[in-house]
Amino acid sequence: MQKIYIKDLGQYVDQTITLKGWLYNKRSSGKVRFIILRDGSGLLQCVVFKGNVTPEVFELSDKLGQESSIEVTGKVKVEPRAPGGFELDAVDVKLISESKDYPITPKEHGVEFLMDKRHLWLRSNRQAAILKIRHRIVKAIRDFFDDRGFTLMDAPILTPAACEGTSTLFETDYFELGKAYLTQSGQLYAEAGAMALGKVYSFGPTFRAEKSKTRRHLTEFWMVEPEVAFNDLNDDMDLAEEFLEYIVQSVLKDRAEELKVLERDTTKLEAVKRPFPRISYDEAVQILAKNNIPFDYGNDLGATDETVISSQFDRPVMVHRYPSEVKAFYMKRDPENPKLALAVDVLAPEGYGEIIGGSQREDDLDLLLERIHEHKLPQEAFEWYLDLRRFGSVPHSGFGLGIERTVAWICGLEHVRETIPFARMIYRNTP
Amino acid sequence: MQKIYIKDLGQYVDQTITLKGWLYNKRSSGKVRFIILRDGSGLLQCVVFKGNVTPEVFELSDKLGQESSIEVTGKVKVEPRAPGGFELDAVDVKLISESKDYPITPKEHGVEFLMDKRHLWLRSNRQAAILKIRHRIVKAIRDFFDDRGFTLMDAPILTPAACEGTSTLFETDYFELGKAYLTQSGQLYAEAGAMALGKVYSFGPTFRAEKSKTRRHLTEFWMVEPEVAFNDLNDDMDLAEEFLEYIVQSVLKDRAEELKVLERDTTKLEAVKRPFPRISYDEAVQILAKNNIPFDYGNDLGATDETVISSQFDRPVMVHRYPSEVKAFYMKRDPENPKLALAVDVLAPEGYGEIIGGSQREDDLDLLLERIHEHKLPQEAFEWYLDLRRFGSVPHSGFGLGIERTVAWICGLEHVRETIPFARMIYRNTP
Numbered sequence: 029m030q031k032i033y034i035k036d037l038g039q040y041v042d043q044t045i046t047l048k049g050w051l052y053n054k055r056s057s058g059k060v061r062f063i064i065l066r067d068g069s070g071l072l073q074c075v076v077f078k079g080n081v082t083p084e085v086f087e088l089s090d091k092l093g094q095e096s097s098i099e100v101t102g103k104v105k106v107e108p109r110a111p112g113g114f115e116l117d118a119v120d121v122k123l124i125s126e127s128k129d130y131p132i133t134p135k136e137h138g139v140e141f142l143m144d145k146r147h148l149w150l151r152s153n154r155q156a157a158i159l160k161i162r163h164r165i166v167k168a169i170r171d172f173f174d175d176r177g178f179t180l181m182d183a184p185i186l187t188p189a190a191c192e193g194t195s196t197l198f199e200t201d202y203f204e205l206g207k208a209y210l211t212q213s214g215q216l217y218a219e220a221g222a223m224a225l226g227k228v229y230s231f232g233p234t235f236r237a238e239k240s241k242t243r244r245h246l247t248e249f250w251m252v253e254p255e256v257a258f259n260d261l262n263d264d265m266d267l268a269e270e271f272l273e274y275i276v277q278s279v280l281k282d283r284a285e286e287l288k289v290l291e292r293d294t295t296k297l298e299a300v301k302r303p304f305p306r307i308s309y310d311e312a313v314q315i316l317a318k319n320n321i322p323f324d325y326g327n328d329l330g331a332t333d334e335t336v337i338s339s340q341f342d343r344p345v346m347v348h349r350y351p352s353e354v355k356a357f358y359m360k361r362d363p364e365n366p367k368l369a370l371a372v373d374v375l376a377p378e379g380y381g382e383i384i385g386g387s388q389r390e391d392d393l394d395l396l397l398e399r400i401h402e403h404k405l406p407q408e409a410f411e412w413y414l415d416l417r418r419f420g421s422v423p424h425s426g427f428g429l430g431i432e433r434t435v436a437w438i439c440g441l442e443h444v445r446e447t448i449p450f451a452r453m454i455y456r457n458t459p
Numbered sequence: 460m461q462k463i464y465i466k467d468l469g470q471y472v473d474q475t476i477t478l479k480g481w482l483y484n485k486r487s488s489g490k491v492r493f494i495i496l497r498d499g500s501g502l503l504q505c506v507v508f509k510g511n512v513t514p515e516v517f518e519l520s521d522k523l524g525q526e527s528s529i530e531v532t533g534k535v536k537v538e539p540r541a542p543g544g545f546e547l548d549a550v551d552v553k554l555i556s557e558s559k560d561y562p563i564t565p566k567e568h569g570v571e572f573l574m575d576k577r578h579l580w581l582r583s584n585r586q587a588a589i590l591k592i593r594h595r596i597v598k599a600i601r602d603f604f605d606d607r608g609f610t611l612m613d614a615p616i617l618t619p620a621a622c623e624g625t626s627t628l629f630e631t632d633y634f635e636l637g638k639a640y641l642t643q644s645g646q647l648y649a650e651a652g653a654m655a656l657g658k659v660y661s662f663g664p665t666f667r668a669e670k671s672k673t674r675r676h677l678t679e680f681w682m683v684e685p686e687v688a689f690n691d692l693n694d695d696m697d698l699a700e701e702f703l704e705y706i707v708q709s710v711l712k713d714r715a716e717e718l719k720v721l722e723r724d725t726t727k728l729e730a731v732k733r734p735f736p737r738i739s740y741d742e743a744v745q746i747l748a749k750n751n752i753p754f755d756y757g758n759d760l761g762a763t764d765e766t767v768i769s770s771q772f773d774r775p776v777m778v779h780r781y782p783s784e785v786k787a788f789y790m791k792r793d794p795e796n797p798k799l800a801l802a803v804d805v806l807a808p809e810g811y812g813e814i815i816g817g818s819q820r821e822d823d824l825d826l827l828l829e830r831i832h833e834h835k836l837p838q839e840a841f842e843w844y845l846d847l848r849r850f851g852s853v854p855h856s857g858f859g860l861g862i863e864r865t866v867a868w869i870c871g872l873e874h875v876r877e878t879i880p881f882a883r884m885i886y887r888n889t890p
Contacts, residue, residue, distance in 0.1 A: 031689060033608065033657065035608070048688075048689050048853070049657075050654075050851045051851075067657050067688075068610070068653075068655065068656040068657020068658065068688065069608060069657055095850045095851040096851050097851035097852060097853045124851075124852075124853055125822075125848075125851055125852040125853060126851075127849070127850040127851040130850050145843075145846075146843075147648075147651035147843045147844075147846060147847065148651075148846060148850060150651060150652065150654075150655035150656070151654065151655040155655070156655060156656055159610055159611075159612065159652075159655075159656065160610055160656075162611070162613075163605075163610050163611040166611055167601070167605055167611075170598070170601065174594075174598055177464065177466070177500060179499070179590055179591055179594050180590075180593070180594040180597055180598075181590065181880050182593075182664075182681060182879060182880055183880065183881070184679060184880070184881040184883055184888075185616070185641075185664050185666075185679055186629075186666075186678070186679050186883050186888055187888070188888050188889045188890075198617075198631045198632075198633075198639075199631060199632070200629045200630060200631045200641070201629075201630070202629075202888050203668075203670070203885045203886070204885075204886070205886070205887075205888055208629075208888050210616075210631070210641075217578075217880065217881060220578035220579075220581060220880075221581065221880065222499075223481075223581075223582065224499065224581035224582040224586070224587060224590075225499040225581070225587060225590065225591075226464070226480075226498050226499020226500055227499065232663065232664060233613075233616050233663060233664065235616075235617075237634075239634070247617070248615060248616055248617050250613060257479075257498075257499065258462060258479050391556075412576075412577075412578045412889070412890035413578075413890075415576075415578060415579060416578065417556075418558070419526045419558040419561050419579060420481045420482075420526040420527050420528035420555075420556055420557075420558040421528060421555075421556040422479070422528045422555055422556065448613060449612050449613055449614065449615070449648065449651075449652060450614070450615040450648060452615055452617050454634045455634070455635070455636070456636075457615075457617055457618070457619050457633050457636055457639050458619045458843070459619075459651075459843035459844075
């Protein structure tokens with residue numbers, strides 16, 4: 029027998045059907061009990077009239093605790109005032125399993141309490157909406173690259189060396205081979221992939237053992253990293269803006285209901301259309317000066333700086349050509365000014381900060397070796413990476429998009445902890 | 460300017476175009492040089508007639524080393540005998556970057572050498588074909604669940620406790636919170652997700668610090684784990700067979716060319732159609748007896764046992780209802796025989812062994828507590844998991860599919876090390 033889900037009720041109007049799920053909420057009014065049923069696909073009001081059910085069922089409807097699992101049988105009615113447009117006229121309610129003293133009640137709870145109960149908190153309509161939007165974002169990301177001839181290149185999680193220093197790495201024993209480190213980025217591997225398959229993307233969890241306790245930091249977060257052979261910095265920016273527009277417009281189209289649950293101002297998202305403004309680091313610094321923000325030329329942009337800069341625009345802004353000294357060793361220098369790196373950061377609007385960091389990569393063997401020595405990185409660990417410049421090197425570019433910051437921005441959330449099913453932060457690795 | 464890729468040449472017949480890529484191979488014949496160009500999307504024979512190019516270009520064509528990056532301009536010709544159906548009549552060849560003494564030549568190399576050069580080995584036509592099939596499998600998996608109303612539920616990688624004992628876990632320091640362990644399975648988290656969203660799947664890397672040196676074992680491998688509220692064991696088997704059929708038929712449809720590169724016998728894959736045979740553990744043991752395989756009733760099936768059993772069938776076989784003693788604590792007992800677990804393993808044909816392990820989960824709080832104590836697991840670490848049985852418990856089922864074993868089977872590979880871009884084994888965590 030095919031299971032019936034709330035989201036498909038339109039196919040069953042005026043039919044008597046049975047639904048299984050959990051009691052999300054309830055209220056009484058004289059001879060009627062209203063049960064809000066949730067089944068993971070949606071919420072549905074089930075109307076239990078005293079005259080339509082046995083006395084036992086009516087009593088049960090009174091006693092059911094929040095999150096009890098139940099089976100409700102009744103007739104599907106069109107009800108334009110109801111959230112999904114339907115209502116169930118119940119003729120029977122069966123208890124599957126009780127739920128007494130469910131810890132998350134409709135009253136306010138502290139965030140730490142809710143994070144402790146994250147396995148239950150996920151059942152709330154708001155958290156479910158966030159996860160459904162997260163899912164749609166992940167799908168949009170994959171569809172975007174799959175439709176454009178990219179090949180998926182899963183990068184390894186256990187890596188022998190650090191991409192950018194070892195101080196913020198999780199480390200583990202690796203049999204007789206000494207230590208292994210949890211990856212901070214799949215980029216170097218994606219570069220090998222781009223030389224093999226032209227256009228690739230890696231997409232997986234990445235890790236930073238940073239002691240950052242901000243609302244933008246997780247120790248474990250997902251990142252997608254496209255890498256394209258023969259792309260220069262301009263191509264990279266073209267790709268980034270087409271990509272972000274596609275993600276945001278996909279969510280707007282397919283997750284309107286969930287955005288409504290989150291009370292998201294969707295006009296801000298509707299503005300996310302190409303072309304995005306492209307400003308140089310120098311122009312960004314001028315914006316800071318105009319806004320009387322103290323800033324030392326040559327530094328990287330901080331969170332506050334990013335907020336000030338991005339607030340000048342109604343869509344993501346791309347800041348390119350940073351001082352090479354504050355950027356990673358693998359970024360190519362600007363041939364027109366070797367003090368600048370051919371880097372780009374994309375800052376989300378509404379103060380959500382950097383969501384994309386990318387660059388054209390150094391493709392000259394000697395210059396790359398120089399950088400590795402300047403950054404005091406162990407050359408031996410990078411020999412395989414240097415091989416990519418020894419054997420048919422080509423210009424190439426890529427970027428990384430952090431999933432959780434993107435979800436936070438699109439959903440309009442205060443903190444990234446709600447953007448992933450089970451967030452990991454420096455003070456939390458449970459449940 | 461739009462880049463042109465080899466796979467799209469059909470749109471440019473009789474036009475003069477420029478392609479960028481790498482020299483895959485070459486040969487000479489009198490006044491002609493044949494350059495096989497690869498660009499990640501395919502291979503193309505470029506024909507350099509002495510009379511069509513400058514003397515410098517003709518000489519360059521002679522000297523180019525394997526994997527040099529080049530730009531070739533010429534006219535696209537239909538050539539039915541060529542692999543992609545086209546050929547390029549070259550009028551110009553430009554060197555982008557040299558490649559001298561490329562270490563992987565057309566001669567035979569040892570596997571360890573090739574694994575050391577994995578970042579370059581990926582450029583071979585065979586390895587590229589495997590990765591493209593891997594990608595198609597991953598896409599089929601996600602499409603399958605996305606099209607059926609499942610929500611993606613990324614499970615955490617850093618976990619506070621072990622799912623099944625701690626001896627095979629990678630461990631890392633986690634700030635002030637002590638140790639964290641790399642996940643072996645997202646299942647318990649997916650169960651929380653199923654109670655929230657009805658139908659979910661987790662899909663990510665999982666880890667086993669097992670000292671297994673077999674051709675089926677990696678220390679880091681990807682796993683997809685669907686979990687469905689209100690599914691029993693039969694529903695679980697229905698889902699597993701529909702799922703596997705979908706994956707295999709998707710690859711057959713869209714990756715015929717890559718399967719040909721691998722010389723895969725596709726008739727074996729065409730047979731992967733529902734319904735799959737379903738046999739009980741007891742019936743599986745009878746098959747072993749009939750084939751004179753010594754086996755102690757009550758044990759789990761070993762690799763050889765699986766090969767013998769699966770060789771009786773032309774498609775995957777589902778073995779269900781194992782002795783509960785050899786199965787995990789969270790599996791529900793068969794109400795008709797409590798010595799059996801409502802478990803199912805799906806064995807791939809052609810000796811590829813178990814690719815799916817699944818079960819109906821224990822949904823009774825008291826029985827689950829009993830199992831946790833029997834298995835000497837720390838109850839406190841599982842309190843959140845027990846909550847799923849305290850607050851509206853429902854019957855539910857799920858399974859896990861190992862990606863690398865599935866890729867090995869579909870591609871017909873001897874060893875899982877070629878199924879993932881950068882394999883991790885007990886004796887290898889580089890490059």
